[in-house]
Amino acid sequence: MDIPRIDAERGVDDAVTASIVEALDAAGCCVVEHAAQIDDMDAIATELGEHIDRSSIGASDFEGHRTRRLGAPLPRSATFRSLALHPAVMSAGDHVLGHATSWRFSAAEYIEIGPGESAQRLHRDRWKYDRVEFGFEVELNGMWAVTDFTEANGATRLVPGSHRLPADHRVSPDETVPAEMSAGSLLLYTGSLYHGGGPNQTDEWRKGLSLQHAVGWLTQSTNQFLECPPSEVAAWPDDLLRFVGYAKTGNGLGYWRDSEDPLSAVHPDRDFPRGWAIVRPD
Ligand SMILES: O=C(O)CCC(=O)C(=O)O
Ligand SMILES: [Fe+2]
Structure with missing residues (x-):
């Protein structure tokens, strides 16, 4: 199976959304x-x-010995903040994770695969949650191509259709196809899809911004309240702050102190309704 390709040159309208879904x-x-x-x-x-200069390199076989990884792109990049709620991401997340009360940003990592890097081990991103077999998707992830992604320079390799494989089924590297894409393209995939960073056989760095989103009742990959503390995010729009995690979710999750809305920690001067219960219709 090939990786489906959708053109959003004219924006993310209903037809593009339907194709993504x-x-x-x-x-x-x-x-x-x-x-x-x-x-x-x-x-x-x-x-x-x-x-x-702060990026980690060679932290483990899985993270890559010739791969630089830099975290916390939200506080570090105003441009990424303007793209975090991109309509293609929102449509994909609403579709894949819409079974939950809410879903949200979990982490993003700037990944530069360097010359000579070998292929990353194939994996499902959702294995980070102790390999629990939920039976449904809990993550919707992605990758912005910051530079062109080619098979030669380490484009992410995927096994299309593998999101439905049973837990005991193993995939092999020859089943993978490279997500070749030009800079400005967005790869989207579910937490159950087998994939891995590709080997870089060129002398250039493959630069991508990897995205993770998860249902609101799971722990986020990186601690958003340390990366985006209330004292530093007051100028960010409410919808971005909600997405980052300043929001109640599930039924009785994410509130703070005296049944308070977490956004009130960023904006103590504003009024927010109290209470932690979010009761969904039966
Ligand atoms: O860098 C890539 O292309 C993929 C990285 C990845 O899948 C991961 O680190 O979980
Ligand atoms: Fe991954």
Whole structure:
């Protein structure tokens, strides 16, 4: 099976949304071409490049010995903040994770695969949750191509359709296909889809911004309240703050102190209703 490709050059309208939904159901993944401007990708590379000295390299076989990984792109990149709620991400998340009371941002990581890096072990991202077999999707993840992704430079390799495989089924590297895409494209895939970073046989760095989102009742991959503390995010829009985790979810999760709305920690001068119960209709 190929990776479905959808062109969003003219925006994410109903037809594009329908194609994304269909692709995620059938293949567990898709590439949304022209989802952002190349200028935005260049700006992300510049904004995050200022912090690249802090990136980890060679932390483990899984993370890659020739791969630089930089965290916390939300506080570090205003351009990424402007793309975090991209309509293609929102449509995909609403479809895949809409069974939960809410879903939200879980983490993002700027990943530069360096020359000579070998293929990452194939995995399902949702294995981070102790390999629990939920029987439904709990994550909707993705990757912004900050530079062009080619088979040679380490484009993420996926096994389309593998989101439906039973837990005891193993996939092999020859079943994978590379998510080749030009800068500004967005790869989307579910937490159950087998994939891994590709080997880089070129002398250039493959730069991508990897995205994770999960249902609101699961722990986020990185601690958003440490990365985006109330004292530093007062100028961010409410919808972004809700997405980052300043929101109640489930039935009685995420409130703080005296049944207070977590957003009141960012905006103590504003009034928010109290109470932790979110009762869904039966
Ligand atoms: O860098 C990539 O292409 C994929 C990375 C990945 O899948 C991961 O680290 O979980
Ligand atoms: Fe992954």
